[in-house]
Amino acid sequence: MTTSLTHNGLRAERERRSPDLYRAVWRWHFYAGLLVLPFLIWLAVTGGLYVFKNQIDGFFHQRLLTVAQAATPARAPTELAAAALAAHPGTLVKYTPPASATRSAEALVATTAGERLAVFVDPYRAQVLGTLPDGGSVAWTIRKLHSLKYFGPVARGAIEIAAGWAILLVLTGIYLWWPRGRSGGVVSVRGTPAKRLFWRDLHAVTGLGVGGMLLFLSITGMPWSVLWGNQINQWANGHNYGYPAGVRVQVPMSDMKLADGETPAWSLQQARLPESGHEEHEGHEDHDGHSGHDGHEGHMAHAGHAAPQMPAPPSALSLDQAVAAFDRLGLAPGYAVQMPRGAQGVYSGSVYPGDLSRQRVVHLDQYSGKPLLDMSYADYGPMGRALEWGINVHLGMEWGVFNQALLVVTCLGIVLLCASAAVMWWKRRPAGRLGVPPQPANRKLQAGVLALLLVGGALFPLVGASMLVMALLDWLAFARRVQPA
Template sequence: MTTFPSANPARPGSRNRFPDLYRAVWRWHFYAGLLVLPFLIWLAVTGGLYVFKNQIDGFFHQQLMSVAAADTPVRAPTELAAAALAAHPGALLKYTPPAGPARSAEALVSTIAGERLVVFVDPYRARVLGTLPDGGSVAWTIRKLHSLKYFSPIARGAIEIAAGWAILLVLTGIYLWWPRGRSGGVVSVRGTPAKRVFWRDLHAVTGLGVGGMVLFLALTGMPWSVLWGQQINQWANGNNFGYPAGVRVQVPMSQVRLAEGESTTWSLQQAQLPQSGHEGHQGHEDHDGHSGHDGHEGHTAHAGHAVPDVPPLPSALDLDQAVAAFDRLGLAPGYAVQMPRGPKGVYSGSVYPADLARQRVVHLDQYSGKPLLDMSYADYGPMGRTLEWGINVHLGMEWGVFNQALLVVTCLGIVLLCASAAVMWWKRRPAGGLGVPPQPANRRLQAGVLALLLVGGAIFPLVGASMLIMALLDWLAFGRRAQQTPA
C-alpha cells in the first residue's frame, strides 16, 4: 500500500489536508496519463526518427538527390527545368538549384494529369534521375505521421489535446515527485523489476531527467496545432498580412499567401505575396531603405485610391535571370524559387537552413528583377523570433549533433516514462478494476485542483474542453460513492 507523505507534522491538521491534496493531484496525473500515453509514444517514436531527416532522405533517396560532381559547368536552370518538363509535361511551380556540387536540381511540376511531382535532374548532364510526389520523401512522410496530417482534423486536434495534457503531466508529476523528506526514489531507483517500487522510482527519476524537455517540446509544438496554433498565428501576424514587425510594406499586395506554394516558417504562414509591374507607384524610399508612403508597418496601399494607367509591361524575366538575381542577393545554398503566378505574380526565393540567421524570403518583380520584399529572421518581431527559435530546437536544427542527441535521449526517456507508467499501473490495479487513484475526502479540494487546471485550459481551449469532459466522466463514474483503490 502506498504511504502518502505528510506535510510538517508540527502544524495541526496538516496531516489531514496533505493526503487529500496529494490524492487530487495524483488522480489528475493518472487521467492525464490515461489519455496521453499512446500519443506520447507515437510522438516520441516519429519525432525521434524525424530528427535524422537529412540522413534518412540521404539514405533512401540517394540516387535521386546525389550526383557525381563533374568538371563541366552546371547547366542553366531553364535547361534543367525543360528536361524535367519534357519527362513530365505540365507547369513548373518551383525550382531548387543544386545545394552543392554533388547535389541534384529539383523541379516541382504540376503535371497534366493533376499530380504534383518533384523531378530530380542531374545538373551537369540535364538527365532526369527520377521523381517523388510532392512531400513524399521518407522524412516528410514521418513528419506527416508525427502530426497525424494523413488523418482528419479531428485526429490532429487530438495531438493538440495530447500536448496540453502532457504539460499537465509534467506539472503534476513534479508535485508527486517532490521529496518531502524522502531520500529513496528521488534521484535513485530502489528495489528490483519484480517490485512495484522499482517501476515507481524509475518513472519518477526518468520524469525528473526529461520532464523539462517534455514541457519544452509540448509548448514549442503548440504553434503548429490545428486550432490554437492557427488562431495564435493569425493574432501574432497582425492585420492578417503575416509580415514581421519592422518590414515596411508599401507595394501592392495580392491575395496569394506564401504558404500556398511551399512549406514556410511559422511566422510567415499568413504572408501575402506582392504584385509585379507596379514599380512606378511604390512611393519614395524611407530612411531605412524600405519603400513606403507614410512609414506605417504592414500596410498595403490605401484601398479606394485611383491607380493611373501604366504603360505596357516589359517582357518577364526567365528562370535563368531570376536565379542569377537571387545568387547576387546572396541567398544561402539550398534556396527554392517559386515561379510567378500570372502576369502580376513574383519570383519568390526562400531558404530555411538550420542557421536561423540565414533564413530569408525575397520576392522579385518578374519584369524588372527588383526586390519588392526582402525578409530575414532579423526582421521578425520578438514573438516571431522566440517561436522560430523554439521550433528550430524542436526540429533538432539549432545546435547540430548536440540538438539531435538531446532530442533522441528525450524521446527514449518519454518511451521509458510511458512503459514504466504502464507496468506500475498494472502492478497496482485491482483485479477487474481500472485502478483509478482514490478520491480525496475533501471534494472541494478536488474541485479546486480542477479550477486551477482550467486556468491553463482557458489558454488552450481544446485542452480545457477535454478536462471538463474528463471531470464529468469522473463524477458520473465515481461521484456518488467513495472509492478506495489498493496502492
C-alpha cells in the same frame, strides 16, 4: 539500501504528505497519463526519427538527391527545368538549384494529369533522375505521421489535446515527485523490477530527467496544432498582410499566400505575396525603409507633334535571371524559387536552414528583378523570433548534432517514462478495476485543482474542453462511491 517498502507503506507515506491535495493531484496526473501515454509514445518514436530527416532522405533517396560532379559547369536553370517538363509535361511551380556540387536540381511540376511531382535533374547532364510526389519523401512521410496529418483534422485535434495534457502531466508530476524530506526515489531507484516500488522510482527519476524537455516540446509543438496553432498564427501574423511584427510592408500586395506554393516557416504561413509591375507608381520602401525606384523613369518619346507611342508590354525575367538575382542577393545554398503566378506574380526565393540567422525570404518583381520584400530572421519581432527559435530546437536544427542527440535522448526517455507508468499502474491496480487513485476526502479540493487546471485550459480551448469532459466522466463514475483510503 532498504527495498522492503510495501504498497501499504507507500500509501501511508503519501498520507503523511497533505493527503487530500496529494490525492487530488495524483488523480489528475493519472487521468492525464491515461489519455496521453499512447500519443506520447507515437510522438516520441516518430519525432525521434524525424530528427534525422536529412540522413533518412539521403539514405532512401540517394539516387535522386546526389550526382557525380563533372568537370563541365552546371547547365542553366531554364535548361534543367525544361528537361523536367519534357519528361513530365505541365507547369513549373518551384525550382530548387543544386545546394552543392554533388546535389541534384529539383523542379516541382504541376502535371497535366493533375499531379504535383518533384522532378530531380542531374545539373551537369540535364538528365531526369526520377520523381517523388510533392511532400512524398520518407522524411516528410514521417513528419506527417508525427502530426497525424494523414488522418484529418479530428486526429490532429487529438494531438493538440495530448500536447496540452502532457503539460499537465509534467506540472502535476513535479508536485508528486517533490521529496518533502524523503531521500529514496528522488534521484535513485529502489527495489528490483519485480517490485512496484522499482517502477515507481524509475518513473519518477526518468520524469525528473526528461520532464523539462517534454514540457518544452509540448509548448513548442503547439504552434502547429489544428485549432490553437492556427488561431495564434493569425493573431501573431495577421497584420501587415500576414507578416510578423517588425516586417514593414510598403508595396502593393496580392491575395495569394507564400504557403500556397511551399511550406514556409511558421511565422510566414499567413504571408501574402506582393505584386509585380508597380514601379511606375511613387516608388516604395524596401525592407530597410528606404524609398526607391527601379531606375527606369517612365517617359514618352515625342517627335515634333506626332502622337505619343504606347510603351511595349514589359517582358518578364527568365528563370536564369531570377536565380542569378537571388545568388547576387546572397541567399543561403538550398534556397527554392517559387515561380510567378500570373501577370502580377513575383519570383519568391526562400530558404530555412538550421542557422536561423540565414533564414530568408525575398520577393522579386518579375519584370525589373527588384526586391519588393527582403525578410530575414532579424526582421521579425520578438515574438516571431522566439517562436521560430523554439520551433528550430523542436526540429533538431538549432545546435547541429548536439540538438539531435538531445532530442533522441529525450524521446527515448519519454518512451521509458510511458512504459514505466504502464507497468507501475498494472502492478498497482486492483483485479478487474481501472485503479483510479482515491478521491480526496474534501471534494472541494478536487474541484479547486480542476479550477486551477482550467485556467490553463482557457489558453488551449480543446484541452480545456477535454478537461471538463474528463471531470464529468469522473463525477458520473465515482460520485456515489466512497473509495477506500
